[in-house]
Amino acid sequence: MTAAAPAPTPAPETVAASAGPADDASNRLLEIADLTVGFPTRDGTVHGVDRLTLNVGSHERLGVVGESGSGKSVMGLAILGMVLPPGRFMGGSVRWKGQNMLDPAVAERVRGREVAMIFQDPMVSLNPLKTVGAQLRELLRRRAGLRGRAVRARCIELLDMVGIANPAERLRAYAFELSGGMRQRVMIATALACNPELLIADEPTTGLDVTIQDQVLTLLHDLSTELGVSVLMITHDLGVVAQFCDRVQVMYAGRIVERAPIADVFAEPQHPYSLGLLRSVPRVDRDDEELEGIPGEPLDRARLPSGCAFEPRCPESGDRCGQAPPDLAKITDRRWVACFNRSAPPS
């Protein structure tokens, strides 16, 4: 099974093909194939992401869900060709419109201009010693190539776009003078400064008040529609995914275990882990279900089982599960699941 190489013509059946707009290979912006990022530890190498395959099409909102430690954030940075030391790329490819993002020269050109990322904690993700204006101007001059009066005009336009009142005044503010929601808006403005085509949002609402979370999500949703920006939403929160995304991939232990259109996952989760995730979320629209946690403990990433990583916690584990990890396999037209018990289309 060879993974998605840059295909000028629509490939008939690649393993990377999936539901949604990214099915059409000519429409693909981002193609990740078999990506592995390793972190050396005393107990051996831990794979932050493990043979990860994922595509994002243009005008798509894709969610990646998983618990903390599942490798989501590592994946987000890896898309930009970045890995925090001591981690390193151990295999696979990340292609942006066919260009190799693991080539530092390509990555440095694309970062911020075509793919921009917003981060979990807006409290600390803005430079504490530079004003909002200074951070925007720096980007516009050095990355977008604007000069002179256009810079200030664009600064104000950007702040206005993300719903900040009195933009001219706010340009002089430092991050610590702004509220959390405001900071995340500024963060989004800096991400959009160079008109990127893909926005990676790594837990963009974690740490914000619930009402502010909703505002920020709505803002992101509207902006992505208005500007035609694709969004890769990385989150642990299924509610965020439900509200925001067209398609979702569920991640466990650095691997994708399920990939499906959003409605299908919520209606009928296939992978036992997805099922567990859904059951552990309180729902106000149903009262017939007991709230459950997922049994067992979150994975010790240094001691992965030889079989399916979820096997020790899986209520349905069988004989095969402990032997080798299952591959992501297509079970219906728009659905991919990595589970031995689901390999055949459900009858």
Added chain:
Amino acid sequence: MLRWLIRRVIAAALVVFVVTSLVFVLTHVFTDPAAVSLPLEASEELREARREQLGLKRPLIEQYGEFAFGLVTGDLGESFWQQRPASEIVRERLPATLKLVGGSVVVTVILAVPLGMLAAWRERKFPDHAVLGFSMAFISAPPFWIGYLLIIVFAVQLDWVPTFGSRGWTSIILPSVAVGLASAGRLAQMIRRAIVEELRQPYAVTAQSRGFSRSYTITHHVFRNVASNFVTFTGWEMTRMFTGYTVVIEVVFSWPGVGLMAFNAIEQKDLILLQAGVVVLAGLVVFTNLAIDVLRRTIDPRVELR
């Protein structure tokens, strides 16, 4: 800001008061200035006479009052050795010490900032290891030994600069390097570590995710944020220079500063002059710390006004 500054100055004055009082206790309670200033075989009568002459027969509290009043008015007592006011001698010697510490700080910063940045930029690569190697060599070599080495190579063999004293501007180079190398080694490692840690901060990751290179992120984002650490650490090195290195290096280079003066005062058993030297150096240390606080406050608006 003004109220904060006033509080800091009062705190600094208190520290000076405590330190000078300690010095007084050391010289007047634990030692006998009269006995020290006389030969070992001096008779008890002679010692009594000297005690009388120095006013040591009066109650301790009275002596302390005189000492404290003298400090405030700039009177540090009379040197036995030179038979003139200690304050006069200190005033003559102070510029040389300030020059030496100034030169040493320049050497320290000029070496440490580029080396630290280089090491952080090429973390875990050859330049990083090379900088670490040099730093360790600088730190572990005793300054007096570096001083002699420098004299042998640059003053004796190459004859580029004078071997000792403070004649001409070139004479400051060798002692400054001798004092500054160890500080530069420590400071370079501190800068490297601060930058490497700071590069993992979300805002620095964000900057790089926007396409700014590692070197640009270091120079334009991270360095300003480690600047207050940098100022603090440079200040510490400076206080270290005042209290330790300058004494050794002034002796090695016969540099006519307060350190050499204190050394000579010990040789001459001139407790009053030694006391004057200690008080002045302690005052410089306290003043340096005050200056660090003010500078940090100016650089980083987040430093709390405590």
